[in-house]
Amino acid sequence: MSQTNVWWIRRDVRIHDNEALDSARQHADQLIPLFIIEPNLMDNAAPKRKAFLLQALSDLNRQLKALGSQLVVRQGPALHAFQKITDECEADAIFAHEDFTPFARQRDQAIANVFDLRLFPGVVLRHPKDVLKGDGDPYTVYTPYKNKWHEKPLPTPADCLPAPKTLPPLPVKIESDRLPESEPVPGFMGTAKEAQQRLTEFAKHNIRQYQSLRNRLDLNGTSRLSPYLRFGLISAREAFGNAQIASLQAREDKPRHEIRTWINELVWRDFFTTILYHFPFVVNAPFREDYQHIQWRQSAEDLQAWQQGQTGYPVVDACMRQLSHTGWMHNRGRMIVASFLVKDLLINWQSGEDWFMKNLIDGDPAANNGGWQWSAGTGTDAAPYFRIFNPVIQSHKFDPDGAFIAQWVPELSALPTAYRHEPWKLSKKEAEKYAFKLGTDYPHRIVDHAFARQRTLDAYKTARETTSET
Numbered sequence: 001m002s003q004t005n006v007w008w009i010r011r012d013v014r015i016h017d018n019e020a021l022d023s024a025r026q027h028a029d030q031l032i033p034l035f036i037i038e039p040n041l042m043d044n045a046a047p048k049r050k051a052f053l054l055q056a057l058s059d060l061n062r063q064l065k066a067l068g069s070q071l072v073v074r075q076g077p078a079l080h081a082f083q084k085i086t087d088e089c090e091a092d093a094i095f096a097h098e099d100f101t102p103f104a105r106q107r108d109q110a111i112a113n114v115f116d117l118r119l120f121p122g123v124v125l126r127h128p129k130d131v132l133k134g135d136g137d138p139y140t141v142y143t144p145y146k147n148k149w150h151e152k153p154l155p156t157p158a159d160c161l162p163a164p165k166t167l168p169p170l171p172v173k174i175e176s177d178r179l180p181e182s183e184p185v186p187g188f189m190g191t192a193k194e195a196q197q198r199l200t201e202f203a204k205h206n207i208r209q210y211q212s213l214r215n216r217l218d219l220n221g222t223s224r225l226s227p228y229l230r231f232g233l234i235s236a237r238e239a240f241g242n243a244q245i246a247s248l249q250a251r252e253d254k255p256r257h258e259i260r261t262w263i264n265e266l267v268w269r270d271f272f273t274t275i276l277y278h279f280p281f282v283v284n285a286p287f288r289e290d291y292q293h294i295q296w297r298q299s300a301e302d303l304q305a306w307q308q309g310q311t312g313y314p315v316v317d318a319c320m321r322q323l324s325h326t327g328w329m330h331n332r333g334r335m336i337v338a339s340f341l342v343k344d345l346l347i348n349w350q351s352g353e354d355w356f357m358k359n360l361i362d363g364d365p366a367a368n369n370g371g372w373q374w375s376a377g378t379g380t381d382a383a384p385y386f387r388i389f390n391p392v393i394q395s396h397k398f399d400p401d402g403a404f405i406a407q408w409v410p411e412l413s414a415l416p417t418a419y420r421h422e423p424w425k426l427s428k429k430e431a432e433k434y435a436f437k438l439g440t441d442y443p444h445r446i447v448d449h450a451f452a453r454q455r456t457l458d459a460y461k462t463a464r465e466t467t468s469e470t
C-alpha cells in the first residue's frame with residue numbers, strides 16, 4: 001500500500017538537519033511539505049517577523065522544487081487544514097518538530113487526538129524533560145540548570161543530518177494556497193544561504209571575542225542569528241556544532257572561554273523554553289507569587305514615549321528606535337529598556353512583553369517572557385528587585401563613544417560624546433554653540449531616575465508585604 005506522509009513545517013524552515021523531514025520522507029511514497037497559516041499566530045505577529053518567515057518559506061519552496069517537491073500552503077486552524085487534506089488525499093502520518101508553548105501544545109494535542117502525529121526533538125538542544133533536578137523537579141535557577149545541561153552527552157557536528165538529495169513526489173491531487181506576498185526585511189534576509197553565511201562568519205571570527213564584545217551596543221559583537229534560530233533556518237544543533245568546532249580549533253583558553261559564553265546563550269534559550277514548558281502560567285502572571293500585587297502605574301503617555309523612543313534618555317530612545325526600524329534589538333539594549341519601563345516608569349512588564357512581540361523579528365514567547373520577567377525581577381532566575389539599571393551609567397559603559405546613540409538619535413549626533421549620553425548637562429552657552437534646544441530638538445527626561453528608583457523600591461516592598469499578609 002502506498003504511504004503518504006506530511007512534513008508539517010513550524011519552527012524548522014530548512015531541509016538540512018531536520019529529523020521530522022528525514023523521518024517523514026524515509027518510508028513515504030508521497031510527501032506533503034506543509035505550512036499552515038495559523039490565523040491566531042499570523043494575525044498578531046510583528047510585521048517584520050511575518051515578512052521574514054514568508055521570505056524563508058518562499059526560499060524553502062525554491063529548495064523543495066529543486067528536489068522534485070513543492071511547498072503546500074493551507075489556511076488554519078490546523079485541525080481544519082488536516083481534515084481537508086486527508087479528505088483530499090488520505091495522508092497517513094504527520095511528522096513535525098515538537099514545540100513547547102502552551103498554544104502549540106494544545107494545538108498538537110488536538111491534532112494527535114485525531115491523526116497519527118509524530119513529534120521529534122530539535123527546536124531546542126535539550127528537551128524540557130531532559131534536564132531535571134535529582135528529585136525530578138525542573139530547575140528554576142539558570143546556573144544549576146546550565147551545569148546539569150553541560151554534564152549530559154552533547155551532540156557533535158557529525159550528528160547533523162545532511163539535506164536530502166531528492167524527495168518523494170506530492171500526491172497528484174493536492175493543491176496549495178498562495179503564499180502571501182512579502183518584502184524582504186533589510187538586514188535580515190530570510191534565506192538558507194544567508195543563514196549559513198551568517199553562522200559560518202560568526203563561528204570563524206566574532207565568536208572568539210564574544211564574551212568581550214557582547215555587551216557593546218555600538219559593535220557588531222553578537223551573532224544576530226536570533227530570527228534564524230527562531231524559525232529554524234539553522235538548527236540549534238548546527239549552531240552548537242559550529243561553536244564546538246570553533247572551540248576545538250582555538251589554540252588558547254581565552255577564545256575557548258569566549259566561545260563557551262556564546263554556547264551558554266543557547267543554554268539560556270533552552271532554559272527559558274524549559275520554564276515555559278513546566279510553568280505555562282508565566283504567560284499570564286509573574287513566576288514569583290510575591291510580586292503579583294505590585295501596584296503598576298497606568299500611564300498611556302509614558303508607555304507611548306517609551307515605545308516611540310521619546311523618553312529623553314538617549315540610550316533608551318536609541319534602543320527603542322533600533323527596534324522600530326530593524327525589528328531587532330541588542331540584548332544589552334533589551335535589558336536597559338526593560339529595566340527602564342518597569343523600574344523607572346513602574347509600568348507592568350507585560351506591556352513591554354507585548355510591545356516586543358508586536359515588533360521583534362525574533363519574538364519568541366519563551367525567551368521574551370523569560371527576558372521580561374528576569375528584568376522585572378518577577379521571574380525564575382530574576383535580577384533582584386533592587387537591581388535597577390541607571391540608564392546613564394549603562395549608556396557610558398556600553399556605548400562609550402556615543403556612536404550607537406548618534407546612529408539612532410541623530411538629533412544628538414552633533415553633540416560631543418559626553419552630552420550625547422546626558423544632553424540635559426549642556427550649559428546654555430554650549431547649547432547655543434551646538435544650536436541644540438532641549439525640549440524642542442529632543443525631549444526632556446520624562447522621569448527623574450533617582451526619584452523613580454525609590455518609587456520602585458517602595459512599590460516592590462509593598463507588594464511583598466501584601467503577599468505575606470494574605
Ligand SMILES: Cc1cc2nc3c(=O)[nH]c(=O)nc-3n(C[C@H](O)[C@H](O)[C@H](O)COP(=O)(O)OP(=O)(O)OC[C@H]3O[C@@H](n4cnc5c(N)ncnc54)[C@H](O)[C@@H]3O)c2cc1C
Pocket residue numbers: 214222223224225226227229230265266268269270272329330331332334335338356360362363364365367368369370371372375
Ligand atoms: C526583555 C528581553 C526580551 C527578549 N526577547 C527575546 C525574544 O523574543 N526572542 C529571542 O530570541 N531572544 C530574546 N531575548 C534574548 C536576547 O536578547 C536575544 O536572543 C539576542 O539579543 C539575539 O541576538 P543575537 O542573535 O545576536 O544573540 P547572541 O548573543 O549571538 O546569542 C545567540 C543566540 O542565543 C539565544 N539567546 C541569547 N540570549 C538569550 C537569552 N537571554 N534568552 C534566550 N535566548 C537567548 C538566541 O537564540 C540568540 O540568537 C530577550 C532578552 C530580553 C532581556
